[in-house]
Amino acid sequence: MNTGEFVADNVKAPMLTPGLSLWFRQLLAIFRIEFGKALISRRAFACYALAALPVLIFAIAAFELDEQGEPPFESIERARQIYGYIFSSLILGAVIFLGSASIFTTLFRGEILDRSIHYYLLTPVRREILVTAKFLAGLASAFVLFGLCTLICFLLLYLPFGMEQLISDITSGIAIQQLGLYLGITLLACMGYGSVFMATGLLFRNPLIPIMVVASWELIHFILPPALKVFSIIFYLKGLLPIPLDEGxxxxxxxxxxxxxxxxxMFGLSIVTVLGTIFLLKRLEVKYTDE
Incomplete structure (x- = not known):
């Protein structure tokens, strides 16, 4: 008996018993792969550029002085109000929206375009685990990127007023409260938009058109009648803003x-769209020649 036959007869592959332990290990393994791909890839460069845009704007405003050598913001209250407008219109309305579209649509559509989705589909992994792991990886990467953008911009807001003002607001609780709300809105936005765009990337061969449709709907939400506003994600997110804003x-x-x-x-929307994505993935037929 040669060595190969001896090994084949005496070495047994580990038994993988289906259950929560196996599913958790599979979910964690896929999460690690997808989280790294979402943050370290060529497609991630656009998200980094989007996240850097508001940081650059606040950095310029923080170091800029007017003709009298005074900070551009009249007071910290005015600065907080300006931050609310920029967060609502730029960070929430553009950066997080477009960034989530870039991250989540490529979770499956990117695999199909790269002709690598079959590697996942041929593994003994439940489709529920695959979709959940990809969604959580996309959510984590989006929140890390855009949450960090929100945090840095909020800290730059206090730069013209000195460390004393920041410490005073932290001590009084207003800075912690407002920053917590902005970060919470960022997380919910990544969750809501991300789940929709993940399903969009799997449902449509060219997700650009549905992304434009969703963007147009979100853009005109402020003029929609009350019965239609409830179908807009931004309507629920703006209701959480710590400073009410005038929409014109x-x-x-x-x-x-x-x-x-x-x-x-937002949680309900995410659950429904993730379940819809699982349904679509179970019926997916990969034909690379059609892509």
Whole structure:
């Protein structure tokens, strides 16, 4: 008996018993792979550029002085209000939206375009585990990137007023409260938009068109009647802003939803779209010649 036959007869492959332990290990392994791909890849460069844009704007504003040598913000209250407008319009309305579209649509569509999705589909991994792991990896990478952007911009807001003002606001709790709300909104935005765009990337061969449709709908949400506003993600997110913002003379004034409704709504949307993605993946037929 040669060595190969001896090994074949005496060495047994480890038994993988289906269950929570195996599913958790599979989920963690896929999460690590996808998290690294989301943050360290050529496709991630666009997200880094988006996240750097508001940081650059706040950095310029923090170091810029007017003709009298004074900071551009009249007071810290005015600075907080300006931050709210920039967060709502730029960070939330553009950076997080486009960044989530870039990260989440490529979770499956990128694999199909790279002709590598079959490696996952041929492994003994439940589709539920695969979709959940990819979604959590996309959510974690998006929140790390855009949450860090939100944090840096918030700290740059205090730079013209000195460390004393920052310490005072932290001690009083207003800085912690507002920063916590902004980070919470960032997480919910990544969750809501991300789940929609993940399903979009799997459902449509060219996700650019549905992304433009969603962007147009979110852009005009302020003029929509109350019955249609409830179908807009940004409507629930703006209701959580610590400083209410004026959306202009054309806006249809509607009372913001309660905090618990906004939070439950984003979680509910994410669960429904993730389940929809699982349904689509189970019926996916990969034909690379069609891509």
């Amino acid at each position: 003379p054309l806006a249809v004034i509607v009372s913001p939803p309660p905090v618990w409704v906004s939070i439950v709504g």
